[in-house]
Amino acid sequence: MLEELAQAEAAVAGCLGASAWALAEHDLVAALDAAHRLEQRLAAVKLALVRELDGRGSATAQGASSTAVWLRERLHLGVGVARRMVELAATLDAAPAGVRDALAAGSVDVEQVRVIAATVETVHSAAGTEVADKAVGVLVDWAAQFDATQLRRLGTRILDHVAPDVADAAAEAALRADESRATRDRHVTISEQTDGRLRLTGILDPEAATLLRTAIDPLSAPTGPDDTRTSGQRRHDALAEVCRLALRGGELPDHGGDPTQLAVTTSYDGLTRQLGTGALDTGLQLTPEAVRRLACDAAILPAVLGGSGQTLDVGRQRRLVTGPLRRALVLRDQGCAFPGCDRPPRWCDAHHIRHWADGGATSLDNAVLLCGHHHRHLHHSDWSVRLGGDGHPEFVPPTWLDPDRLPRRNQYHRRT
Template sequence: MLEALAQAEVAVTDCLDAPTWALPEHDLIAALDAAHRLEQRLAAVTLALVRELDGRGTATAQGASSTAVWLRNRLRLGVGAARRLTELAATLDTAPTAVRDALAAGTVDVEQARVIADTVQTVHTAAGAQAADKAVGVLVDWAAQFDATQLRKLGTRILDHVAPEVADAAAESALRAQESRATRDRHVTISEQPDGRLRLSGILDTEAAAVLRAAIDPLTAPAGPDDTRTPGQRRHDAVAAVCRLALRTGELPENGGDPAQIVVTTGYDGLTRQLGSGALDFGQQLSAETVRRLACDATILPAVLNGASQPLDVGRQRRLIAGPLRRALVLRDRGCAFPGCDRPPRWCDAHHIQHWADGGDTSLANAVLLCGHHHRHVHRSEWAVRLGGDGHPEFVPPAWLDPDRLPRRNHYHRRT
């Protein structure tokens, strides 16, 4: 396989260097069709590889919390794309052979293949194997004319074509299956932008969508004739207002051992002189004006990162890393410190680098933030943790993963 892929890569490179301007229009169109077929065939190969790696547990063996997270780091994908790739590989693994063959032949694309696999499963449940086999042929034929979105809509009435005697009775079953898929596919992705803003994307199931609309609709109307906000800006402000209201209730569960809250770190002198900027737990910087506004409705917790008035090294008298020491640890690590992990501080435990039971003290120099998955992984694996020369954590992989055992660091939480 590696040799064949190397040859394919050489062939594609040759195509990149080809003078497309010299081709007549009908050859350009034929080349586009051929390139698209090749893309789908390569997608089938990729999905087969992902499914095999997932089945072998390669990702967790190498320290990742899931195959999707491992793919994100290995292939530099967005987490949503990595998750979809893993899910699609699993779906097609159990799909009828004809669906996999159509994808391998380039006659359907990956999204069409997923729709066909989902629809055929529904037909199999409602009308049996024979009807499901007929449905595959019908849907593959339709895929030559319709994209994935249209194909899913047509698939809701596929029984009219392959098993009309049970179509009406199966309509309710199909609706329940659609709701089940909606529940399975629900997700919200929060992506940090370079300037500290967040991009929200995702899919809400029907019930959650109704709840969201009910909560924000009363807050999205223009505040008056002078309100110049766009509809998108009004929805943004409505979501923020609902979240602030939820925080003020005090009924949210604790997060990382603390009440649900916004945490801003700033210098006290700068705050009192109205000059100091600040930083959130996730590393985003806030202007002095924003810090002062948040301080109007805040509890101010003094924490001296060094100095006699608030020592960070509490020695052997205390085992748990909490209070000012945990705050300093969050400021240093900014999230799970394991390489490739992007989980925030509130999802993390404080881990003793030299275990407390083995004589390790409770200090900043002997602590590192780890999410639950990587905390367990470090305890039961051959990964070693230490602080580098600059005082930041680094992880030495086991020899079976890297014979040179070169130290690795987490770059997701690095501030510039």
């Protein structure tokens, strides 16, 4: 096998040095088809090797906790990719010979194999070995015309073709099998990046997927013609708002329902000059603007340092705009107070008009409700907010928007 693989590698290396531009179009297409078939055949060899290594326990013998972890290190794969490779190798090993032969022949790809194997397993449970073998032939033929997604959809009614007398009962069994697989495969992976950001990957089962879409879709729409965020950025911000709502709702388990706690460490001079950055207890550094924005509706533990790093003062943890004060704020503002916004109170942060680091008080006359979007906007733009003579918030636009800077108010929430 090693000699054959070495020859194959040499042949492929020779192809890399060939001039594709010199091929006629029909030869170019034929070469693409051949390369694809070769890729699938190599995948069959690779999966057979993975299955043998896994069966021997080679990974654990070399000190790895699992074959997937060993593959991750050996082949420099993501652990999710490695895990799916081990699972597919086991699936292929247990699949009917026709499925393995189809992959070895290069007539199906690994994703189609995954679909065919799962479908055949369901058919075998519902109608027995003979019907399952017939289903393999039908599915492999379909794989020549349809991709894995379409094949999965067609596979839900495979028994209509190979065993119509048990199709209805099997359809229900297939639905239950799909639900079981979705439950088994559900996961969310959170990978911390070096700069403090998180990468989210995962697979949601249908129920969780429906809940997520229902929660974030209304918040993912553009807020207006001036909203320049991409669709991905809008979904990101919508997910953040859903998390804020959950934290603010007070129904999460212990230690989960409080707003973010920030341990803000800065020098005394930096604080008084409003130039200091903030450091979370995780070690992540934040800009002053980010600290101020998060701190508006958070529990704060300020630590002020002298020039030599000596702690001058550590304040007590305080919940800022909560309880009766927040209820009074909701009664006054009725929702996001920014002009033209219709977001309800439950989606809003309590923003300090004069920030706490500047000596601002936690009081009704120093607070205003803002939705997440306008909270960020106020912190990163030249808009300013103040209370008018009647005690209601009014927003002063930047000069480029209104040279006269006439104050504006939210008319959406007015009751009279």
